[in-house]
Amino acid sequence: MSAPVEFLLSLTRTLAIMSLYGESHPRRQGAVEHSFERLATLLTENPRPQFSFLADEVVYGKRAMRELQEWEWSRRLADAGLQRLEIESGVTLEEYADFLEQAGELLSGVAQRSTSMRPEVHTHIRYGAVGLQGEVRESVERKPLATATLSYTLDEEADAVRWIHQEMGESGTLALFEAEAVVRSLSVAMHGSNRVVVPLLRLKEFDQYTTTHSINVGVLAMALAETLGFGARDVRSFGTAGLLHDIGKVRVPRDILVKPGRLSAEERAVLDRHPVDGARIILESDEQLGVACAVAYEHHIMIDGGGYPTMRYPRECHYASRLVHVCDVFDALCTDRPYREAWAIDRALAYIGERAGTEFDPEIARAFESMMRRFEVQIGAAPSGGAAPALASP
Numbered sequence: 001m002s003a004p005v006e007f008l009l010s011l012t013r014t015l016a017i018m019s020l021y022g023e024s025h026p027r028r029q030g031a032v033e034h035s036f037e038r039l040a041t042l043l044t045e046n047p048r049p050q051f052s053f054l055a056d057e058v059v060y061g062k063r064a065m066r067e068l069q070e071w072e073w074s075r076r077l078a079d080a081g082l083q084r085l086e087i088e089s090g091v092t093l094e095e096y097a098d099f100l101e102q103a104g105e106l107l108s109g110v111a112q113r114s115t116s117m118r119p120e121v122h123t124h125i126r127y128g129a130v131g132l133q134g135e136v137r138e139s140v141e142r143k144p145l146a147t148a149t150l151s152y153t154l155d156e157e158a159d160a161v162r163w164i165h166q167e168m169g170e171s172g173t174l175a176l177f178e179a180e181a182v183v184r185s186l187s188v189a190m191h192g193s194n195r196v197v198v199p200l201l202r203l204k205e206f207d208q209y210t211t212t213h214s215i216n217v218g219v220l221a222m223a224l225a226e227t228l229g230f231g232a233r234d235v236r237s238f239g240t241a242g243l244l245h246d247i248g249k250v251r252v253p254r255d256i257l258v259k260p261g262r263l264s265a266e267e268r269a270v271l272d273r274h275p276v277d278g279a280r281i282i283l284e285s286d287e288q289l290g291v292a293c294a295v296a297y298e299h300h301i302m303i304d305g306g307g308y309p310t311m312r313y314p315r316e317c318h319y320a321s322r323l324v325h326v327c328d329v330f331d332a333l334c335t336d337r338p339y340r341e342a343w344a345i346d347r348a349l350a351y352i353g354e355r356a357g358t359e360f361d362p363e364i365a366r367a368f369e370s371m372m373r374r375f376e377v378q379i380g381a382a383p384s385g386g387a388a389p390a391l392a393s394p
Contacts, residue, residue, distance in 0.1 A: 003042040004049065004060045005067050010035040011100075012073045018104050036096050039087065047089040052188045053077040055232050059188070062181035080106040082127055083188055091124035099125045154189065154201055154215065157182045161211045161243070169250040174285035183239040186219055187232075198223050198375065203335050210249055210257065213331055218243035220327035221320075224364070227371045228323075241295035242324050248278025248296060260338035272308050275300055294318040299325050302359040322361040326352060326368045329360075345372065 001009075014031040021028040042049055052059040055075050058068045068074065077083070082103060160182050164175045189199050198219055201212045221242030225235045249257060252274055256267050263271065278296035282289050298321035301307040305314050317325075333348040343351075349369050356365035 002067070003038070003045055004051075005065065007035070007038045007042045007049075008051070008058065008068065008073075010038040012077075014100060015104055015107060018100060019108065032097050032100060033093070035100075036093050039091070039096065043087070043089050043091075048086065050086045051084070052184070053083055053085070054184070054187060054191075057184075059181075059184050062178070062185070064180075064184060076107065077103075078191070082106060083191065085127045086125070088124040095124055099127070103127070154186075154199060157185055157215060158201060158208075158211055161214055162208075165210060165247070165250050168247060168281065174244075174247065174281055176286055176289070179243055180236075180240060182215075183218060183222075183236050183243055186215070186239060187222060187236060190219065190222060200331075209335065209337070210246060213328075213335065214243050214246055216331040216335075217245060217324060217327045220331060221324050224323055224327060224368055224371060228364075228367055237291050238320050238323060240289070241292040241320050242327060244278070244282060244289075244292050245295050245299045245324055245328060246274065246278065247281050248274035248276065250281075251277045258338060262339070272300075275309055291318065291320050295321045295324050297321075299328055301325075303361055304358045306359070323364050326360050326364050330368070330372075349373075 010031075014035040017031040018028055046061075050061055053074045055078060056070050058065045058071060058074050080103075160178050164178055164182075167173055167175050186199075200216045200219060203209060203212050218239045219242075222235050222239040225238040230238070249271075252271055256263065256271055259267070275297050279293050282293040282296055295318065297309070298317040301309075301311070301317050301321070302325075303317070303322065305311075330348050330352060333343045333351065334345060336342045349372060352360055352365050353369055356362040
């Protein structure tokens, strides 16, 4: 059994024992000390382990822990507001015992979560629920916590997506492991404080459009899939498809992608090849990514048959393609481009509503507009280093 798995099992076993025995009981103290030993073993191989707890899986660093897939405790920890946990070398037994005490209170419902930020206290243990605009919110109100605020922005995710595109362009290799890790991380960012939040990146430079747009479409696709009632695995499948929908653009010359004026017929023809190129890239990389492959090929096809590429034999596009198409157009309209300013959200939603039934699937378009109307829209300057505008359900 790996050190991370041994530690997590000892952690949750200790939390269970602490709920049964009083503070001075030797069984309780023994469990804490045993779990701390497992933590010390883990820290010898990784001086800063980080865990993310989702509804049905645990992510260690950027790797899904298949040994703990559908682990009951993952959902329990996430629901209690312990969606992220990070520990550094140097942690003491006293610090660890204090963390376990606070975690136990959260799990039992004794402690009430708060939306105020934690005080900046030096500690070797950080944990919390991912909140709006990448912050990790305070977990309990009872006293100043001996835990520091976890900064959670989308910088690492953006860097990873840029690297994925660069690697694809330079070596022809699609980094699927990293793409799936980004989707899992975005899923954590979306579920802050037991609410669905939509942390959208704001464009800083036109050269970053492909990266920014890919992440935003992935996030919107996951949020919309959840709204439509899909399960967690399907939601992440749609998220991966949204993240990779424009991967074919790695084969489009940069001067075409960032051209400020209207494209010539020849340039447009080159750009319009990216859906076919994207589908081929994904299919050649992993035949199991059928949904992402279909979305890459079909995300510019309208339900009335318009758009591109033109299908030799007209057929209905995959449901995921129709879903991503709405998210793709919305984010493109709401983003500054070299040749136009970003549209207001109301104007973009009106456009989608007007073209429901011709360009967009009517059911999906209605669900998307309803979802966006439910969110409180916060538009403003992007905070340094990360996500902005954030859309959070009230």
